Amino acid sequence: MSEGIDEGLRRELQRQGVWVTSMQELYNWGRKNSIWPLQFGLACCAIEMIATAASRYDIARFGGEIFRPSPRQADLMIVAGTVTKKMAPQIVRLYNQMPDPKYVISMGACAISGGPFKQGYNVLKGIDRYIPVDVYIPGCPPRPEALLHAFMELQRKIDSQKLSGADKAEFLKPEQPSEFPVPAFGEHDLQPPANPDVYHPPKLERV
Amino acid sequence: METLEQIKNRAQLAARGARIEIVVNPGPSQQSSLLIDNEYAVAVAKFLRDDPALRLDFCSNATGVDWLDRKIKKTVKVKTVVDGVEKEIDQTTEEAVSGYLEAVYHLYSMTLKHGPLIIRMRTANRTDGARLPSLTPIWRSAELQEREIFDLYGIHFEGHPDLRRILMWDEFVDHPMRKDYREPDDYEWEPTPHDDVLEKAKQHYTPRPQLDGAENIVAGGDSLNG
Numbered sequence: 001m002s003e004g005i006d007e008g009l010r011r012e013l014q015r016q017g018v019w020v021t022s023m024q025e026l027y028n029w030g031r032k033n034s035i036w037p038l039q040f041g042l043a044c045c046a047i048e049m050i051a052t053a054a055s056r057y058d059i060a061r062f063g064g065e066i067f068r069p070s071p072r073q074a075d076l077m078i079v080a081g082t083v084t085k086k087m088a089p090q091i092v093r094l095y096n097q098m099p100d101p102k103y104v105i106s107m108g109a110c111a112i113s114g115g116p117f118k119q120g121y122n123v124l125k126g127i128d129r130y131i132p133v134d135v136y137i138p139g140c141p142p143r144p145e146a147l148l149h150a151f152m153e154l155q156r157k158i159d160s161q162k163l164s165g166a167d168k169a170e171f172l173k174p175e176q177p178s179e180f181p182v183p184a185f186g187e188h189d190l191q192p193p194a195n196p197d198v199y200h201p202p203k204l205e206r207v
Numbered sequence: 208m209e210t211l212e213q214i215k216n217r218a219q220l221a222a223r224g225a226r227i228e229i230v231v232n233p234g235p236s237q238q239s240s241l242l243i244d245n246e247y248a249v250a251v252a253k254f255l256r257d258d259p260a261l262r263l264d265f266c267s268n269a270t271g272v273d274w275l276d277r278k279i280k281k282t283v284k285v286k287t288v289v290d291g292v293e294k295e296i297d298q299t300t301e302e303a304v305s306g307y308l309e310a311v312y313h314l315y316s317m318t319l320k321h322g323p324l325i326i327r328m329r330t331a332n333r334t335d336g337a338r339l340p341s342l343t344p345i346w347r348s349a350e351l352q353e354r355e356i357f358d359l360y361g362i363h364f365e366g367h368p369d370l371r372r373i374l375m376w377d378e379f380v381d382h383p384m385r386k387d388y389r390e391p392d393d394y395e396w397e398p399t400p401h402d403d404v405l406e407k408a409k410q411h412y413t414p415r416p417q418l419d420g421a422e423n424i425v426a427g428g429d430s431l432n433g
């Protein structure tokens with residue numbers, strides 16, 4: 001909402017054909033309705049993402065249909081599927097190559113926590129070990145409606161981001177990192193197995 | 208297709224000196240296999256592929272098996288004389304078998320539409336002797352699958368055109384499908400651990416020895432949002 005103008009007056013003016021808005025509102029309105037996702041899929045969840053992009057579910061209704069084949073042109077990374085440890089460094093690298101502001105949707109049990117492969121040796125237990133995630137979608141796989149819901153949640157988040165002031169959006173703060181270290185292939189596991197600046201597992205206690 | 212016995216005899220005639228054994232599978236599938244000896248494996252494979260009555264031109268599947276050191280129990284009936292009366296009693300003997308790795312190939316014939324014939328090869332041991340001749344020169348379709356066996360079981364295939372890891376990264380040192388493989392520990396966050404996983408996950412919990420056994424696990428409040 002635009003600040004400094006009375007909401008009632010604004011509506012009254014609108015009725016008279018005068019549209020008063022703020023830079024922030026206009027900017028966020030434009031951003032949230034043209035989110036370009038990065039075009040890549042990792043496993044079964046990607047099939048649901050493809051269905052979401054096709055005509056029946058039609059993500060174009062929300063302005064997200066322009067899947068970009070290059071991270072340089074993408075705003076949103078939908079991590080749709082199983083992230084194997086062999087693939088994880090490439091995902092982080094792609095994320096680093098995306099320009100700010102950038103967002104991540106972690107789609108499905110695999111991308112959240114490793115899902116059905118959590119006890120395996122070769123699957124990363126959640127992409128949030130290396131990059132920050134904005135919206136998590138549970139499910140195995142989540143239905144296209146769930147992805148649309150996540151997309152709308154993300155739009156809500158973008159809409160509420162401030163462009164100035166102390167509580168302005170993270171991507172506008174120069175001290176906030178927008179690139180994260182790419183893990184290296186180690187002898188038994190990725191090195192490091194998680195980025196401690198990003199990943200904070202809950203402490204478990206026995207009661 | 209001929210019986211396994213006939214194939215074995217003819218293969219031994221074709222590849223002179225080859226020792227071939229039949230490994231019986233008593234399970235419902237009844238898929239017994241031929242254990243061929245490593246030295247003559249390529250010659251035997253060539254025979255299986257080129258013999259006009261067999262023409263096993265398609266290797267549909269190659270995989271590995273890990274056999275740890277184990278003991279085989281055998282029970283035989285023996286006759287003994289107890290108190291002057293002859294009796295039949297069971298005698299159990301234990302035989303120690305040292306571990307080895309096995310490669311198993313499933314062969315079909317596209318030309319003659321029969322199969323499968325299953326052949327196996329065994330390595331000398333699970334460490335320095337984990338070598339087998341590659342059958343990729345005979346069946347091209349074995350190339351990637353032998354690489355997978357090499358990656359996950361650690362069998363070196365001699366004569367393979369391009370033996371590299373295929374699923375794990377090149378820097379990886381273990382062979383994850385071996386039975387004594389230990390996966391890296393990332394059990395710090397297990398919402399519903401049980402059995403083996405619980406045992407491993409316990410190492411990350413605050414120790415509460417007086418409560419051992421009562422595994423009611425909750426997330427500590429302060430760290431949830433980091």
Ligand code: SF4
Nearest residue numbers: 044045108109110141
């Ligand atoms: S969460 Fe389920 S559907 Fe999605 S990638 Fe994993 S296994 Fe496949």
